[in-house]
Structure formats: C-alpha cells, structure tokens
Amino acid sequence: MRVALFVTCVNDTLFPRTGQAVVALLERLGVSVDFPEEQSCCGQPQFNTGYRRETEPLVRRYARAFHGYDYIVTPSGSCAAMVRDNYPRIGARAMSEGRDRGLASVAESVVPRTVELTEFLVDVLGVTDVGAYYPHTVTYHPTCHGLRMLGLGDRPRRLLEAVRGLRLVDLPGAEECCGFGGTFAVKNEAVSAAMGADKARHIIATGAEAVCTVDNSCQTHIGGTLSRLGAGVRPVHLAEILASTEEARW
C-alpha cells in the first residue's frame, strides 16, 4: 500500500506540527508515508472565491504529484472535500466549455484515492484506538466541510473517545459554523466575527483546555478569536492528539 501525505498549504506554511503528527502517527501504526514535494494547494481559496479557471493548474498539479499512490491522506476535511466534490465539477466544466477534455479524467482519477485522516484510520486501517495518551479536557468542533460534505460522522469522536487520559466534553451548538469560510472571513468581517465570537463563547463555556478540529484553517479563526479574547483554551488538531503517547507527549 503506497500512501502519500497531502499536508495542505495551510499546514505546510502555518502548522507544520500537524503534518509531523500525521507522519508520526501513521508510522507508529506501521504505515510508511511519502511526501511528494511537487504538491502545493488544492485550489480551494481560488475556487470558492469564484476563480475557477485559476484552480485548473492546481488540479493538474495535485493529480501529477499524487500519481501512483493508493491513498492520498490529508489532515483537512475541507481540502479533502474540495478534491472529492469540486475536482470533478471543475473537470466537467472545462470539458463542457471545450477547453480541456483531459482535465475531467485527471480530476476523477484522484477522487477515490483522496481520504481525510480519520477516514483513513477508521475505514482503511480499521482502528479507532491508536494507542494515544493525552491527559487533558478536550471539546470537539466538527468543521463544516468534514461534517456535511465528507460525512465524517462520528469517526473523529470515536478516535477521541479511545484516547487514554482524555476527557471529552460536549460543545453546545457544535454543528454551527465557526464563521471562517475562507475569504468570507474578510469579505463579511462583521458576520464572520460575530459567528466566531459565539463559537468562542460556547467553547469557553465547556471549560475545556483545548478545542480539537480536523481542519487547521477553521482552527486559525477559532484560535485567533480565542487568543484575542485572552481565553486560555488552545486550538489543537486531532492528528496532534492522536500522535501523542505516554512515552512521547506531543
């Protein structure tokens, strides 16, 4: 089984610890993982802002970078959803516009192989107890694209519940968007900030030490809001919790 890590541009640039955690976790589970350096960004910022044609070279790059791998594992529900839901649309549109007939099959080729980290762990490896140890109180925010586009369901929760030492507390209004939404956060600053403030209020009310998600882009917004409010709750990616063990605290 050849497995590649699609670390995503956000993690690559801002949250390398998350990528390192995925590598450590998968290697601990006996999976060797490659990092094809040709990879960059899935193109979601461009696509979701309306620049579909700017996305096309990035679709091609993604397919080229991950050619030949059985699984492309990514610690981002949002980027996985971009590939699985939108790449086929981008390919189909290019074809219907008579510009690039090949892009559709290129786009389709990566869809079945692209999996979000918790899908890879639960569905492919068949594990929910990854042997992690994380002695903290944690609340989980299911991020929108993982929840509604990928349908991650209770996979992240089941993984968290199996972590030794971890106390999981329910987040009120968990399924409501944190207000990030990519360029939405700046284009509709007031509404985005109001959503972020409500999310932060709910998180603080849980009394948790850390808020966990499967998406660091949302985490940038949640963490940035919490930090501005001076709340002591720290944002943490699920991969970093799962990478943590009694011997090697993450």
Place this chain on the structure above:
Amino acid sequence: MNAREVVLGRVRRALADVPREEDPEREPLERGYLDSHQPADAVGLLAENLADYRALVHRSTPEELPGLVARLLAERGAASVVVPAGLPPEWLAEVPREVRRVPDEAADTARRLDGVDSVVTGCAVAIAETGTVVLDAGPDQGRRRITLVPDHHVCVVVVPDQVVDSVPQGLRRLDPARPLTWISGPSATSDIELDRVEGVHGPRRLDVVLLEE
C-alpha cells in the same frame, strides 16, 4: 410578439441543453418513498394527531351521535347552525328547536354567515399520519365558506371507512376537479416569534367526531 410567446420562447432557448428526444412521460420517476408509514391503528393515530394540533376529538356510535352533536353546540352556546343540504337529518335530531338552522344557499353572503355560530359537516376523507380532514364540498359538507366564516366547526368522520393512512392514499381518494379544503386542526399562526398560537381567522374551535358505524 405577445407575452406568452416571449416567455415560452425564452423557456425553450434556456433549455437548449435538453435533448429534443427526451420524453419525460416515458421515463418512470424514482419514487422510493413509502405509500404509507403503516400505522398500527390508523383511527387512533388520526385522533392523536388531530388532538396534537388542538382539535377536540370525540368518538361516537350512530346512536350517540345526535346527543353528542347537540352537546357540542350547546357547549359553545350556539344559537344558530349552518346545515349543508345533504347532511343526514338525524345528526341534528337532538339539537333543540330554538337553535336556528341556516341552510347553505348560493345567494348567502359572507356577512350573513358571520352571524351564525356553528356549522356541522361530514368530510370526504381523513388522513391519519397528518391529522387531516379533507372537505370536497360534497352534499354533507356544502360550500367552502360555511366551514370558514362561523367560529365553530363540528366535522363528522365515518371510521374506519373514511380514514386513510397517508397523504398519497388521501390524494388518490380525492377528485381534483372539486374545490378541496384540507383542515389539520383549528386555524393557527406562528408569525409571532415563530411560536404557534391557535385561533386566527378560521373557526377557532374544531370538534372532530369519529363516528363508528
């Protein structure tokens, strides 16, 4: 070019991507939903759902019915009652003579009906899963306005014959050519803070009698 041709022309141009030979009549539509959710006791469920939306539900035998109708009108203090032309006369047999019977007439005005206290009707069909009675302006139900303007409606449903499980079954029993009124509880509104309040313009009291023949 008239507006009709303009609109239809635009529709056709907008649908340039639809293959000309595509014929919707020949492609069966996927209807994976249930024809009925198969309630164990349809009449019981009808009663429960009607009551849930604040209709007052009563059960009756044919022998008890005249007494029950008389009591329901008396409880409301009804001095007058609209009577559809085809209502079985025995249903009102025990209503005191002082209660004025107002026939349902074409020449009637809404203003005159506004002075009438109650109306008694049958129904065309009742739907258990939604707690609905449907009127189709049949002889025992009369014109639509007589069940609208008076503030009190007594509706008699013959059970189990007139009761179906579901919306699909209900529609099959109805004739679209007739004017139809579906009634699920007394009038209500959620317009203030999305909170449901019963009783606006339609009859504020709805008595449904389940008549076991």
Place this chain on the structure above:
Amino acid sequence: MSGGTYLGMPAFPRAAEAATRDERLRANLTHATHTIRDKRARAVAELPDWAELRAAGAAIKDRTLRHLDSYLERLEAAVTAAGGQVHWAADAAQANEIVTRLVLQTGEREVVKVKSMATQELGLNAALERAGVRAFETDLAELIVQLGDDLPSHILVPAIHRNRREIRDIFTERMGEWGRPAPEGLTDEPADLAEAARLHLRQKFLDAKVGISGANFMVAETGTMVVVESEGNGRMCLTLPETLISVVGIEKVVPTWRDLEVFLQLLPRSSTAERMNPYTSMWTGTSDGDGPSTFHLVLVDNGRTDTLADEVGRQALRCIRCSACLNVCPVYERAGGHAYGSAYPGPIGAILTPQLRGVDTVLDASLPYASSLCGACYEVCPVAIDIPEVLVRLRERVVEGGEATVRGSRVRIRPARGHAAERAAMRAARWALDHPGALRAGQRVAGRMRRLQPRRLPGPGAAWSRTRDMPPLPPESFRSWWRRTRGESGEAGR
C-alpha cells in the same frame, strides 16, 4: 402606505454589519430561528423515508424544469378548460399592469391579499397604489410589516425581526389608520395579538370583492391550484371574493396530481415544522356557486427563464419557499433578512436574487459572498438545492464574468469592478502555489522574519486582525522540515 423599498440598498456586508450591532434584532432572530430549527428536525425525523421523499421532490422539480414549456402549455389548457383565464407576463412591469387592469375592470378600489412571495418580488402593492387601488395584506406577519411601513425579512414569517412588544406597539399605533383600531389595552400575548388581527381584518374579508393570491403549486395535468397556509386568511381571500387573481411564478408548476403527495409531505415539515399545516386550499378553475365566479391566473417570468438558462443555477428554481435554509443559516441569523435587499432573503435569496435580477448592482454582486459555505442550507433543503454549489457558480460570474442570459438574451457579462486587486492576488497566489520552489523560498523568508510578525495587519488584512489574532509563524515549514529530516532517503527527494 407603500412601505419600504429595496432600491438603493448598500452591499450585503455593510447592511449586515449594522444588523450585527443591533442587539434587539439579534435576540429576536436567534430566539425565532432556534425555536423552529429544533422543531423542524423533530418533524422530519418522524418520517423514515425523508431522504427518498427529498430525492423524489428534487426529481419531480428537475423533470418539470427540463420540460417547462410543455407543462406550462398543459397547465394553461387545463385551467382554461375549468373556467379560468390565463395571462402571461415576461417581467414585473407586465405582471403589475395585468393585475392592475383586472382589478380596475371589476370597478373595485380595494383588494385583499394572501401572502405571496411573487407579488412581493414584483412590487405589486406599490403598482396598485399608483393606480388608486388599496391592497390589504391579510397574513398576520404581512399585516405587521404593512402597518409598520416595513419590509419583510423572512419568507415564512416576514415580521420575524419584530418581537411581541414591538408588534403590540405597531398594532396600537397604526391599526386605526387602516380600519378597525386595536382593542383598548392590547397586551403583548401572542393570542391577544392574533385576536386583534382577527377583528381588524374580519370586516375586510366580509366586504372583499377581489382577492389576490400566489400559489404554492399548480398541477399541469388537472389545472389545480394549491395554497398552503395556517391562519385561514388564505381561505378567506380564495373563497369569499367574486374575483380571484393568482399571480404565480412559472416554476411553480408540477406535472401531475400525484406529485402533490411528495410536496405536501415535504413542505409543512420543512416550513412550519408541522405534520400538516392547518389549511390547504385546492381549486380548479371556478365552481358554480362556490367561491369566486371569475378566476385569473397570471404566469410570471421576471428572470426565471434567465435562471433556467444556467445549468448549475437552474436548481434554484426547485425552491418551494419553505424557508428551512433561512432558519439554519448562521449568516442569516446574524445579518437579518433586510441585508439581502430582496423579497428572498437568506441562502436561497443569495442564489435566487442575483439570478432573477442579475449581478449589475453592488448589492446583487455581493449576495453570492453572503455565505461561509458551511452547507447547513443544503442539508435541510427539502428539494436538495446545492446552495453552496450555486453560490460558487455565481461568484465566478461576478469575478470572471462570462456567458449569461439577461432578460431573455444571451450576453457576455464583464467581470464586476472592484475585484481587480483580488484577481491579481489570486493569480499571484496560484502562480506561487504552482511553483513549489518559490513557495518554499517564501516560507523560508517568512520563517526568518517571524519575530517581526505584526499583531494587527495593514490593508485588507485589517479585516482579519481587528477581531482575530494571526497564528504565530513557525520557524520552518513542513516542507523544509521534511527535506531536512527525510530529504536524503526514499521517495521524498524526487
């Protein structure tokens, strides 16, 4: 008496910003949307075959739209055969002109109206007023809006932005100007407010000679019209007047009588969260001695065929106006309905308005961006409209321009102004992302400069950093770490 107008409204972000600062509005909206959200979830959960009903609802609507011309012709024939008269209107001006003419022909100068999204969209009341005809709104929430000289802010509950105390004040102050005044000492209990509306409107119903309605569904096969309502004002307007004029968008047609079995299950549960709404009226043409003796159906395009012409955007025409998407939308909850500047607020409005009206104005071009793309709207939509997909499609129309149909003509629209800097930035970002070497170099520079990272960003970044901190930049990127620690071995060096 014309009430507010949507003309000249600012772009969504500005209007929304004002709304987020209005504490009372926020409280009213949060209370109302959360109340209905949970009820809807329970009503839907009662049906084990909801997913199948939803799929069938979408399929019926798609089928109708793909053959809309033939279903409209069938509908017209069936309505005419049953004694109705059918009129066609290509735009709002034509529709208003037809309705005004029909009303004036009756010799009446007052009409009663059932709540109708189409007539709101057309601005019918203002058009009637110009012709000297007074239109009385009879739906409780529409009445609150009309008396308050206000605009609707929700599809199902147009006065959702008002709480009970505000409604009491509006009734007390304004009812007298329109007819029977509010009772002395009116309280703010919803039941008392409903009673005040009953008394106020009773006279109008009893005297009305002309009623104006919309319709939820029109059955092509039988010519049957369907109006779904709760209060009984619909029944009053549909049965008591001598003349009934129904003004309906062309997309409201469904092929067969049987198709109603799907929508009469989907709509009430999605809308008011009831198993069935209190009253549904169905009529086919006219009936002797029962109800109006004259029935007019005005079929309205007004941008619907432009919407139909876009293969992605077309799905917006499946909408059955349930408003479930508004009630779950975190953006609607905070921005309120007025910020959307149209009769159609919320997520569905954000995809419908820019298609019906175009993206020429600053407001309309901003609507596709009034969403975080969280997808809650798509999840609850009873006819499975993928609202995020259409939003992104419309964003593309705004920033890239391209082919579109506007008022029936195929045109090439130019990219909206004001996006030039963003477009340049997106191109630059794409270039960097398509050149990982350059990306790595950039990351390295950023890593070295990280101690200089400012807490507040300048320029467009300020929109982020006014309320949110930036995450601290790491000393090295993942890419550099990988190369440093694994670079020599295996695949990584490729």
